[in-house]
Amino acid sequence: MLMGWEAWFTGGLIVALMGILAMTRAAPDMVFLGGLVLLVLVGIVPAEQAFEGLANQGLITVGALYVVVAGLRETGGVQWLVQRVLGQPESVSRAQLQMMLPVTMLSAFLNNTPVVAMLIPAVGEWARKYQLPVSKLMLPLSYAAILGGTCTLIGTSTNLVVNGLLIERAGINLGLFDITWIGLPVAFVGVTFIILTSRWLLPDRQPAVSPSDDPRRYTLEMLVDVHGPLVGKTIEKAGLRHLSGCYLMEIDRDGAVLPAVSPRETLQGGDRLVFVGVVDSVVDLQRIRGLTPAASQVFKLAERRSDRLLVEAVVSNTCPLVGRSIRDGQFRNRYKAVVIAVARNGARLRGKVGDIVLRPGDILLVEAGIGFLEGHRNNQDFFLVSPVPDSAPLRHERALLALTILGVMVLLSGVGLLSMFEAALGAAGLMVLTRCVSIVGVRQSIDWSVLLVIAAAFGIGGALQSTELALNIATAMVSLAGDSPILNLVMVYLATVLFTAVINNNAAALLMFPIAQATTSSLDTSIVPFAMAIMMAASAEFSTPIGYQTNLMVYGPGGYRFSDYLRVGLPLNAIVGCVSLGTILWLYF
Numbered sequence: 001m002l003m004g005w006e007a008w009f010t011g012g013l014i015v016a017l018m019g020i021l022a023m024t025r026a027a028p029d030m031v032f033l034g035g036l037v038l039l040v041l042v043g044i045v046p047a048e049q050a051f052e053g054l055a056n057q058g059l060i061t062v063g064a065l066y067v068v069v070a071g072l073r074e075t076g077g078v079q080w081l082v083q084r085v086l087g088q089p090e091s092v093s094r095a096q097l098q099m100m101l102p103v104t105m106l107s108a109f110l111n112n113t114p115v116v117a118m119l120i121p122a123v124g125e126w127a128r129k130y131q132l133p134v135s136k137l138m139l140p141l142s143y144a145a146i147l148g149g150t151c152t153l154i155g156t157s158t159n160l161v162v163n164g165l166l167i168e169r170a171g172i173n174l175g176l177f178d179i180t181w182i183g184l185p186v187a188f189v190g191v192t193f194i195i196l197t198s199r200w201l202l203p204d205r206q207p208a209v210s211p212s213d214d215p216r217r218y219t220l221e222m223l224v225d226v227h228g229p230l231v232g233k234t235i236e237k238a239g240l241r242h243l244s245g246c247y248l249m250e251i252d253r254d255g256a257v258l259p260a261v262s263p264r265e266t267l268q269g270g271d272r273l274v275f276v277g278v279v280d281s282v283v284d285l286q287r288i289r290g291l292t293p294a295a296s297q298v299f300k301l302a303e304r305r306s307d308r309l310l311v312e313a314v315v316s317n318t319c320p321l322v323g324r325s326i327r328d329g330q331f332r333n334r335y336k337a338v339v340i341a342v343a344r345n346g347a348r349l350r351g352k353v354g355d356i357v358l359r360p361g362d363i364l365l366v367e368a369g370i371g372f373l374e375g376h377r378n379n380q381d382f383f384l385v386s387p388v389p390d391s392a393p394l395r396h397e398r399a400l401l402a403l404t405i406l407g408v409m410v411l412l413s414g415v416g417l418l419s420m421f422e423a424a425l426g427a428a429g430l431m432v433l434t435r436c437v438s439i440v441g442v443r444q445s446i447d448w449s450v451l452l453v454i455a456a457a458f459g460i461g462g463a464l465q466s467t468e469l470a471l472n473i474a475t476a477m478v479s480l481a482g483d484s485p486i487l488n489l490v491m492v493y494l495a496t497v498l499f500t501a502v503i504n505n506n507a508a509a510l511l512m513f514p515i516a517q518a519t520t521s522s523l524d525t526s527i528v529p530f531a532m533a534i535m536m537a538a539s540a541e542f543s544t545p546i547g548y549q550t551n552l553m554v555y556g557p558g559g560y561r562f563s564d565y566l567r568v569g570l571p572l573n574a575i576v577g578c579v580s581l582g583t584i585l586w587l588y589f
Helices: 005-023 028-041 057-075 077-086 092-107 112-129 138-149 157-170 180-201 279-286 296-300 331-335 371-376 396-414 420-433 439-445 448-466 469-479 485-502 505-523 528-539 549-553 562-588
Strands: 218-224 246-253 256-259 272-277 291-293 308-315 337-343 363-369 382-387
Touching (some): 057 112, 057 396, 057 420, 077 092, 077 112, 092 138, 112 420, 138 180, 157 505, 157 528, 180 562, 218 363, 279 291, 331 337, 363 371, 371 382, 396 420, 448 549, 469 485, 469 505, 528 562
Antiparallel strands (some): 218 291, 246 256, 246 272
């Protein structure tokens, strides 16, 4: 079968891109953009079509979902999900099971993308809280969503695309649970495989510096709100026992100090909790609903708490407050900010924060408006002034509203009243209008590297189709099977998997369906098992980040490399393929 130089060039380029990603740590967005630019320069992809992917509804949907997730994060909705859905794990394997089972069930009836987008920050915080390697959890999160999506007709958009083609071209309309007979055993085997083999196949990447190694150990006092949700709960139930890089030193209750606090100690309204920990743990404490800083001055600042952030400031030897306590030096009046914690060479500082006498080199954790950074970055009173990332106080009063918006989005898209595109845009807009997320939060929430990879992949996938390279490869593979319906079924499945790995799953399904239909017509056999094979192959691709949208979404949060997907994804592809084909043959042949 003759092919033009354009097809050979495109095929060689795709192989080269995959090789670069597999053998180097090059950024995927730069690699794919570079490949797309090269296709434009040689004239294979017209310039006006190169970045049409940026206007694709799927890409815009992902961008909108990042905004929805930002609203959940800024209101504390993520913490609610962690506590109510994920619970407390006893081991990494137990954590994977606790996460994957509900995700698989949810994805059977909801679009995979919002499920994963909703849980990425929750799983990240869960992993940090219980000191679990996040690289052991993010890929299982994506894979569970993919496996769950194969269990019903509405579990993934690819199933609906193929069913639409069946209705249009063959007059066959599949039922909601027709594919469940195949998808359910596939999901069971897939989840079991991941849990049993992830110890060896998934990377165990820990941060270069553990939070517990941080020399800046702050002394922080927090008050239990009298009417808050923590009153009457034990330390264990309140989630104050397993704090990464932080521990509860003592409780001051009406002047009586309770040292060596038991996890079964019941919290009372007005308890003053004294923590010692690193800055990340202080941020976590700030986000727990029912705890507020003991420094009453915090509530006298002009800016709304949702418009503030935490700043670390190192006291210089020329600071006028050296040798004076924070209260006597009138820190708030002088700097329009409030000290909520102090670190001094890792030492435990006694007494209330306001009574601490400052020394040169003390590190102050300050709650302030954004103007503090600009006004004091070059101030000689401090050696260094730097913001703490993601430290804005949460809008807990809007948590229920944010969760409601999310629920309505999922419901409307799940029952088909709105498309996922429309539901995601509407939810993102409501998050902004109801101030569940700030404008700054919107700008910071969108992962542009993921969106650029998706856009570039559309352009490269278009070249694969416009040069007819994909069609020629698929036709050649199917022709190898001869007149055997079973061999043709296997070839259709393998070809679909191949194209799903390099172009998006819906495009792979659209490419393979007419080939499968022509094959079944010549063999005088039913199109249904071939349609089932295309659904499973296009909906269950695990070996590359671009094979499925959710795989790409967890790439950065999990700290993965391209080779990680190959290591765990290729055997999982093989197992899922064997179970899928075996079940289809058992049901239809």
